[in-house]
Amino acid sequence: MESHNIEKLIEKYFEATATVAEEETLRQYFASESVATHLAQYAPMFQYFSHAKEERFTKPVPIKTGIRKQLFRWVSVAAVAVLLVGVYFNRTTERSLEETYTQEEIAAAQEAFSLLAINFNKGTDQLSRLEEFDKNTNKFLIK
Structure with a gap:
């Protein structure tokens, strides 16, 4: 492919206006052996993108649901109970200003x-x- 067309595609790529097919054309061009010398600086970037696309995360993700979830529920219930007890005792002990001062x-x-x-x-x-x-x-x- 002509280097002039590749330069236009690279420009479109960096302006974020290139289509998926044009990006694939760039990846194929830079994966080949016949890369123009003045465009060789872009080859490692496109080769990395091709390689990174194939990477997968394979480690298991630990999910802690058992004890923490139950603890959170019981702490929530205890907080509501303390709040209700506080409201009850605050209502029953109200006095007027004359009784207090x-x-x-x-x-x-x-x-x-x-x-x-x-x-x-x-x-x-x-x-x-x-x-x-x-x-x-x-x-x-x-x-």
Whole structure:
């Protein structure tokens, strides 16, 4: 076969547009003894592909299903049981805030939350100013 046609097929092969028949033509060409010297660099690649196509994996693949699968099932059942017991005891021991904390503790917590809310509102005011600044700078940057 002409080396010009082979060069076109190699180009198509590397562009991933070659058909299966064209790839087989390339494999046959590079398997033969009459490979052009300027195309000899591609011969080992196509010979490897031909050889690698025939390789098969023959070792057995170990599959562990017995003990692990049973252990996973029992651990899942135990986790569900622990979850249900926790939910049951959490529901039966609920108490109101007045039973748990004194009035002084509740008042101190409310005061702390009100101070937190005031400081949080100051921070959100600063964010609104930052958003306005961002809008104005974007007007100048876009133009």
